[in-house]
Amino acid sequence: MNEASLLKLNLGPQHPSTHGVLRLILELDGEKILSCKPDVGYLHRGMEKMAEKLSYIQYLPLVDRIDYLAGFFYSELLCRTVENALEIELSERVKIIRTIMLELNRIASHLLWIGAFLMDLGAVSPFFYTFREREIILKYFEKITGQRMMNNYFVFGGVRRDLFDTKDIEEFLSILPSKIKDYEKIIDRNPIFIQRTKNKGILDPETAINGGITGVNLRASGINFDLRKTDYLYKDYDFTPIVLDGKDAYSRYRARVLELSESSKIIKQALEKLKQNTELRQAPVKPIGFKLPEGEYYSQIEAPRGLASCYIKSTREEKPYRLKWRTGSYYSVNLLRKILKGTYLNDAIAIAGSLDIILPEVDK
Amino acid sequence: MRIHEFANIFKDCEIVGEKIIIKSNLAKTINFIKNDYGFNMLKDITAVDNQENGIELIYRMYSTENEEEVVISITVNGETESISKIFDSAMADEKEIYDLFGINFIGNDELERLYMPESWEGNPLRKDYEEKDERLNWNE
Numbered sequence: 001m002n003e004a005s006l007l008k009l010n011l012g013p014q015h016p017s018t019h020g021v022l023r024l025i026l027e028l029d030g031e032k033i034l035s036c037k038p039d040v041g042y043l044h045r046g047m048e049k050m051a052e053k054l055s056y057i058q059y060l061p062l063v064d065r066i067d068y069l070a071g072f073f074y075s076e077l078l079c080r081t082v083e084n085a086l087e088i089e090l091s092e093r094v095k096i097i098r099t100i101m102l103e104l105n106r107i108a109s110h111l112l113w114i115g116a117f118l119m120d121l122g123a124v125s126p127f128f129y130t131f132r133e134r135e136i137i138l139k140y141f142e143k144i145t146g147q148r149m150m151n152n153y154f155v156f157g158g159v160r161r162d163l164f165d166t167k168d169i170e171e172f173l174s175i176l177p178s179k180i181k182d183y184e185k186i187i188d189r190n191p192i193f194i195q196r197t198k199n200k201g202i203l204d205p206e207t208a209i210n211g212g213i214t215g216v217n218l219r220a221s222g223i224n225f226d227l228r229k230t231d232y233l234y235k236d237y238d239f240t241p242i243v244l245d246g247k248d249a250y251s252r253y254r255a256r257v258l259e260l261s262e263s264s265k266i267i268k269q270a271l272e273k274l275k276q277n278t279e280l281r282q283a284p285v286k287p288i289g290f291k292l293p294e295g296e297y298y299s300q301i302e303a304p305r306g307l308a309s310c311y312i313k314s315t316r317e318e319k320p321y322r323l324k325w326r327t328g329s330y331y332s333v334n335l336l337r338k339i340l341k342g343t344y345l346n347d348a349i350a351i352a353g354s355l356d357i358i359l360p361e362v363d364k
Numbered sequence: 365m366r367i368h369e370f371a372n373i374f375k376d377c378e379i380v381g382e383k384i385i386i387k388s389n390l391a392k393t394i395n396f397i398k399n400d401y402g403f404n405m406l407k408d409i410t411a412v413d414n415q416e417n418g419i420e421l422i423y424r425m426y427s428t429e430n431e432e433e434v435v436i437s438i439t440v441n442g443e444t445e446s447i448s449k450i451f452d453s454a455m456a457d458e459k460e461i462y463d464l465f466g467i468n469f470i471g472n473d474e475l476e477r478l479y480m481p482e483s484w485e486g487n488p489l490r491k492d493y494e495e496k497d498e499r500l501n502w503n504e
Contacts, residue, residue: 040479041477046488210404212405212456223428230431296381300407309408311410313412321412322410324410326407326408330456334452334455335453363479364479
């Protein structure tokens with residue numbers, strides 16, 4: 001190999017297909033990628049540092065911004081960790097409301113990904129179709145929480161307002177299956193899409209587990225690892241984690257589409273439970289002046305982009321002594337070094353896109 | 365639970381709650397738990413600055429087969445062994461801890477500033493970190 005023929009290519013941070021500010025430094029031989037070095041940190045806001053300077057209730061509105069597409073999950077994580085520490089038992093109604101909101105959020109997040117991924121591959125119209133459906137969910141979020149994204153709806157020990165109207169959601173769930181069929185019709189058997197994703201970005205189970213890949217990406221590699229199965233919020237619901245063994249970008253796409261219907265199954269059951277539930281909304285913890293008992297607290301959740309966890313060390317002060325987030329995307333970005341090696345430049349976008357990377361989550 | 369089984373094997377360890385606190389041989393221990401007991405996933409590494417008691421590193425390992433978790437903790441002072449050769453995901457965590465806590469992982473040759481700019485001084489998540497940015501004093 002001639003040294004002089006190698007090319008160093010800078011992909012991003014302003015590249016439209018990198019979903020934010022991901023920068024990849026690629027070394028190319030012709031079109032073949034010899035090495036890839038991700039450069040992150042363009043969106044670093046010091047989420048963990050801020051936690052040490054703010055009281056828990058002051059910090060709560062910030063955590064939605066760790067992943068703006070799945071804000072509910074991070075609110076839930078912080079609430080859950082604090083509730084564990086204070087030994088607060090949630091009422092049944094709060095649990096149902098939280099499950100509904102989390103799963104709606106998961107659907108919204110997956111819908112956005114499907115649109116954006118197809119956009120990366122050059123197909124523009126699916127983007128509008130998935131955004132049309134996502135809009136219904138965001139409108140509903142706005143109605144209930146007052147915000148389309150970054151809702152700040154969960155509070156320690158409860159939710160901010162009761163879920164007073166579920167008609168929109170029932171309507172949405174009734175049209176979703178036909179919409180999913182539409183996506184499958186335009187996308188699944190499209191020869192260009194298949195050529196660009198089938199057998200591309202192979203992630204065998206050992207590499208994936210070793211690299212800390214979790215969530216849908218791991219399940220699309222044939223490993224049944226879904227935290228919802230052991231999560232206390234989901235324990236009364238009937239659903240099956242989607243496990244596919246294609247290991248490639250195509251099966252990661254399929255897994256997300258199938259997860260849409262699995263999530264809507266959970267929401268339907270939750271809505272049924274909500275109807276039978278006549279409890280009043282649980283009053284949240286008094287916002288001022290609570291301190292966590294001394295100790296270490298850890299909780300985790302199955303977020304749309306993989307395992308997310310929150311660790312709090314408290315020294316019995318109003319602020320956490322140390323708070324640490326584990327986010328799924330960061331490990332996907334880290335593993336790009338390995339997955340992209342030996343592939344071709346025109347596949348790089350498809351492979352990176354298929355892992356569902358979101359940069360605010362990476363940079364924290 | 366395996367935790368007491370481990371306590372018998374590692375003579376030099378202490379069990380506090382769910383944590384196994386070891387004093388040395390970090391890479392060897394992690395490698396042993398991974399290969400002999402099938403804890404094949406490293407969920408994350410958490411660093412906590414305990415000031416005069418050094419910096420505590422918490423390794424959370426998980427077995428996808430047995431669905432078990434084991435937590436290893438070690439207290440370090442400035443540097444420790446890298447396990448990035450054992451777990452790919454450790455590379456991500458070690459880079460982050462190097463940037464925010466200034467711990468040098470021996471054997472990891474990709475350590476550099478991650479979130480903070482190259483010219484940044486200090487490690488922001490250390491308790492003795494001083495904020496030198498004069499813009500923070502805007503209201504004085």
